[in-house]
Amino acid sequence: MAHESTYVPGTGFERWVDKRLPVIRLGYDSFIDFPTPKNLNYWYTFGGILAIMLVVQIVTGVVLAMHYTAHVEHAFDSVEMIMRDVNYGWLMRYAHANGASMFFIAVYLHIARGLYYGSYKEPREILWGLGVVIFLLMMATAFMGYVLPWGQMSYWGATVITSLASAVPLVGDPIKTLLWGGFSVDNPTLNRFYALHYLMPFLIAGVVILHIWALHVPGNNNPSGVEVQTKKDTVPFHPYYTVKDGFAIVAFMILYAAFVFYMPNVLGHTDNYIGANPLVTPSHIVPEWYFLPFYAMLRAITFDIGIPFTDIVIINSKLGGVLVMLGSILILFVLPWLDRSRVRSMRYRPIAKWWLMIFFADVFLLGWLGGQVAEQPYILISQLATAYYFAYFLIILPVLSVTETPKPLPRSISEAVVADKAGSKKRKSPLGVTAGGTQPAPAE
Structure with missing residues (x-):
């Protein structure tokens, strides 16, 4: 939703920068003074949560990459070394592994909200399509990351999923061989997945920037599904939604911390705490x-x-x-x-x-x-x-x-907001008083 910039440089340095590279103006217009529908609820906070989780995954992933060894003989042991010998390595590993699950919880709720409120409809088709691209990249990144610990489920999961490529006529077998780097899942496969898993989050970050750009052209959808008519329908993004999103992010991080510190392995499969063995197939992959x-x-x-x-x-x-x-x-x-x-x-x-x-x-x-x-x-x-x-x-x-x-x-x-408030007062009114009434309910 295009709007006229209200940014005024406060210092001589800001005026100098704004004249040459208006990045401060861009941030101000996009995240401070951006007119946002006044009726957004907490289902609209998962975009901010996902942005925070992407940063967490990139930071913890970079730290883990400094200590991980991408070799079939050492990968499993290097993960154990990170857990035991690297300062706060256990925290980085648990934060990264559980962060993937938190990422998908947030993205599934984000998609569900889009389906319920029709956020995919005109004029937001490209915004929705970019979101689906991010989802596909997330799935590919998560799959390759699951292979890296080189446990039993990592190895056999990689074997089963990559073998699916052979189902494609004509080009399936060459694609499978390219993914494997040979004729079975082995060291070249692990190296390929490690390199791609490291790089793809940065690709996701690039598409996220496009996603935010596509959001700021038509503006946010809202629970009523009605487009903004006048300035009375909107409020500035800051402080109204920075505070609301901030509260939601803190609440989500408490849930995230509960998994990291109190039940870090509950979402993982027990077989993946056993080193990969190509000669032993798990009973249930x-x-x-x-x-x-x-x-x-x-x-x-x-x-x-x-x-x-x-x-x-x-x-x-x-x-x-x-x-x-x-x-x-x-x-x-x-x-x-x-x-x-x-x-x-x-x-x-x-x-x-x-x-x-x-x-x-x-x-x-x-x-x-x-x-x-x-x-x-x-x-x-x-x-x-x-x-x-x-x-x-x-x-x-x-x-x-x-x-x-x-x-x-x-x-x-604005009319939808007034109607929602009136309905809420009618439902919550004490002593049986309705939104339009003044008499209490008769005593039993």
């Missing part, structure tokens, strides 16, 4: 918890797709699983064009809201199924849950876009 919904969809495709009444197979089960897993993320790119409703917020779409709640429950179900053994009845349930996941985007949202009758929208953000 599973990825980290934040990949489980997609892992469930990958394993749900147990059938081949071919020409009926013939033995010709067009897509085998392995390729089908890979396509479904990738498609479950890539479909988010086209979401703005699948949901054609002019109403953004699910607050005013009573039918679509319940379908979305079922979708959220479906994702939780897929996450649980991803951690189960690949046998019946879990496979059948996974197939049904996967079918609903895609049906929500490809069938339910497009149909509701033209059939649902939404509730009346407020004429402005």
Whole structure:
């Protein structure tokens, strides 16, 4: 949302810098005086939380890289050395490992908020698309980072996931060989993953800058889904949202600290505290918890797709699983064009809201199924849950876009704020006094 700059240099040095490189003006206009909708709630604080977590991951990752040895004979022992012999190495390792989980908790809540309030709709399609790019880069970075400790689950997880590349016709095997650096997961694989895991967070930081830039062009969406009409609909970002975001960040960091200091290993798999052994396969290979919904969809495709009444197979089960897993993320790119409703917020779409709640429950179900053994009845349930996941985007949202009758929208953000306050007073009024009444409720 473009607005006229109100920055006034306070010193001669600031005037000198502003005339040559207006970086102070850019920061002031973007994070101090930026007009922000006055009705943003705490669901809009996860962007700031994610920015802080990205910094934490980069800083702790750089420190760990100073002591880590990317060699199959020494990687596992170097991690143990960091834990025992490096000053505060245990803190860096636990902060980095649990920071990945906190990162994904925040990003999933950030995506859920975007789905509920329609933050992907016009004119924010590029903003949403950049967010999906960040999500993909996060997943790739987290996967490669999970391989680096070179425990049992690290090794076998890398073997299973990289082997999926061979399902791609013609180019699959060369891609797999390139990832492995040979004919099996070995030292060249570990070196490749180490180099990429170190570099990709900086790539994520670059895309985050583009994401923030794309946010500041149309401005924030808001819970009512109504665009800013007048200056009365907004407040300056500082101090209103710097304080609100700051409180949310502190609360999130308390949760983060609880994991780091009191239960640092609860989110990890026990087999990954055993050194990698190519001759011993774990009884149940599973990825980290934040990949489980997609892992469930990958394993749900147990059938081949071919020409009926013939033995010709067009897509085998392995390729089908890979396509479904990738498609479950890539479909988010086209979401703005699948949901054609002019109403953004699910607050005013009573039918679509319940379908979305079922979708959220479906994702939780897929996450649980991803951690189960690949046998019946879990496979059948996974197939049904996967079918609903895609049906929500490809069938339910497009149909509701033209059939649902939404509730009346407020004429402005200010009107929505007044209505929310009136409703809150009516619900919370003591002694039975309503927003428009003055008489207490009769005594029982």
